[in-house]
Amino acid sequence: MAQAPQVDRERGTSSQRERRWLTTFGPVIFLLLWSAGFPIAKTGLHYASPLTFLSIRFALSVGVLLAVCMFKRPQWPGTARAWTHLVVVGFLVQVMYFGLSYLSMTAGIATSVLALIVSLQPILVGVLAPKFVGERIGARRWAGLLLGLAGAAGVIVARGPLHAESLGPVLLAVGALIGITGAMLYEKRLGTAQDPLTSNxxxxxVGFVFCAPMALAFEHTQVQWTPTLVATLAYLVIGNSLIAITLLLAMTRAGKVSQVASLFFFVPPAAAVLAYFFLGEVLPSMAWWAMGVAVLGVAIATWTPRK
Incomplete structure (x- = not known):
């Protein structure tokens, strides 16, 4: 009995160490894993067409998650409505966001531009929130919106004039932005809390069920199985789909929601730097200034003062 307080103290100390580790190293690791997903995915697209590549990624993710679920035995959704919500969000995120992002990269968009466009999601959510979820939007958020849009437009223009053939990838990226924004609004209005394992x-x-038939119907499904492709898939399945999401949830449970949200402001420049090292993509100096304006706009629009 005398050992019980000591055991409790040891558990408390261990919990404090884990929390300290999460707050110190977790944000940096998450930022690197998430931002690297853009150039690494584009690397993998050299060896497979976009929907085929995405279908393989989804199939591998489902296999890993099934194995984990058999071991962990998580709770499954208990109602048809909960299942429907997961399917809708799955379509918006996995099919629209990832599918259109991969198509955009295949069509030639720079990963830094894609990362910047989809990072405008918090602003778009804020603009549409009054209509869909009844939230008011103030002058500060409007100012952030205008800065974000101006910065995003500046990055695109700085890379050169847009022609008809270069407008398509941008429109696909905007479609991906609409997908992730729709998922956020739908989740906020109608979503129900579910176990992360089962929801993922x-x-x-859902992503596999939609993307695999489209890949078979519209793409050549030949895959060049090279060590680079295998490493790319391993990273996207383990690094992006499992480790990054697990870190995100762990940091949220540790009470660092605002810190995690602020990390997304740094995804576009981090993706641009990593794209330079991985792909040799170079941004003009004016594009860096415009990107800074866009990141500032997102930060202003989504910043919440402490109470």
Whole structure:
């Protein structure tokens, strides 16, 4: 009995160490993993067409999650409505966001531009929130919106004049932005809390069910199985789909929601730097200034003062 307080103290100390580790190293690791997903995915697209590549990624993710679920035995959705919500969010995120992002990269968009466009999601959510979820939007958020849009437009223009053939990738990226924004609004208005393992499993399954038939119908499904492709898939399945999401949830449970949200402001420049090292993509100096304006706009629009 005398050992019980000591055991409790040891558990408390261990919990404090884990929390300290999360707050110190977790944000940096998450930022690197998430931002690297853009250039690494584009690297993998050299060896497979976009929907085929995405279908393989989803299939591998489903396999890993099924194995984890058999071991962890998480709770499954208990109602048809909960299943429907997961399917809808899965379609918006996995099919629209990832599908159109991969198509955009295949069509030639720079990963830094894609990362910047989809990072405008918090602003777009804020603009549409009054209509869909009844939230008011103030002058500060409007100012952030205008800065974000101006910065995004500046990055695109700085890379050169847009022609008809270069407008398509940008429109696909905007479609990906609409997909992730729709998922956020839908989740906020109608979503229900579910176990992360089961929700991810359902959503990746939805992505596979939609993308695989389209790949078979519209793409040549030949895959060049090289060590680079295998490493790319391993990273996207383990680094992006499992480790990054697990870190995100762990940091949220540690009470660092605002810190995690602020990390997304740094995804576009981090993706641009990593794209330079991985792909040799170079941004003009004016594009860096415009990107800074866009990141500032997102930060202003989504910043919440402490109470």
């Amino acid at each position: 499993l359902v959503q990746y399954s």
